[in-house]
Amino acid sequence: MRLSRIIMALTVGLAVVAVPTAAGAAQPQPAPSATTDPPQPPPYPPTVASLTVNRPTIFLGETVLLTGTNFGPNETVDISVTVTPLAAPAAGQAPARRSDGTTVAMKPVAYQASAPLNFTAFTNAEGRFTKSYRPSVTGLLTFTATGRESGRTASTELRVLHKKQPLPVTGDSLGTPMKLGGGLVGAGAVMLLLTLAWRRRQRFGGAAH
Template sequence: MRLSRIIMALTVGLAVVAVPTAAGAAQPQPTPSTSTDPTQPPPYTPQNPALTVNRPTIFIGETVVLTGVGFGPNETVDITVTVTPLAAPAAGRAPARRSDGSTVAMAPVAFQASAPLSFTARTDAQGRFTRNYTPSVTGLLTFTAVGRESGRTASTELRVLPKKQPLPVTGDSLGTPMKLGGGLVGAGAIMLLLTMAWRRRQRFGGAAH
């Protein structure tokens, strides 16, 4: 009899403990939030480094845009410029021709501004950068870009031509205009003397009548 009471008490106790657990399991669980975080930039994807200019050939004094891609994200890129002189025909230094058919070489005119031959650029999160550059020398310019952290490198070329200069005035070219001018002045003086003589003749002729 006593054993049956003990078993009954244990059964009732287990039932009481099981009720809150079952009630908690029956409660609805919160649904996961459907909201998302703010849009993040796309992950950095490495690509082959490249360096380009928007115009392959310019005249001195004009500006080009350098564009680099494929470097490390948010890194400093060192850019150096190497200058190779152009051949005389490519540089447009054609000789000036005198009036007698002979030629005289034209001296190049130096550009006053001074552009650096080394500078830096900063990439964005995608490893890209742009930089304006205005050359101060003529020739074939080679730009070489090297990432400080990534070690990635790329290069490109730019041909810079001198501005077209007016033909120089030589002594021979001045001779012909001066000769023509002198001849015209002489002819004008003769015409003036003839006119004065004619007027004087008319005056004295009229007085005689």
């Protein structure tokens, strides 16, 4: 009897201990996280920078305005310029023409100051900048801007043509006006001589009467 009571008491105790363990195992467990650290956002928004000029074509000696947008805020932007010669003669560069119809080649105006091919600009808090530039050479100019901190880059093109010049005065051009002037002087001299002869004739004719 005593032994059976002891066995029964042990059985009841084991059953009581097993019930909470089974209940805990039946509860759903949270899924483990794939990563321990949350992803960090990039230092700058994934936007595309742009670079534009206010005039796509100018004449040598004129100034353009470069505008950059969507660069990093308050950063330094390096701008480089590459020059490609124009394949065709510049528009508006008409050759000088002599009086006999032949042409004379016109030379471009030489500028003393040379525009830099590498310079910098500084953006504001919105990543925008404006920069004026006056080219000193003709051709197709390509501007490339690169932000030092953001690494963003953008490009634009500008066509620079020879400056319009007045037709030069050549020796042949002066020949025609001089010839006309000489002819007018000769005609005036003949008219003067005829007038003097007529007056002389009138005076002697009057004396004879």
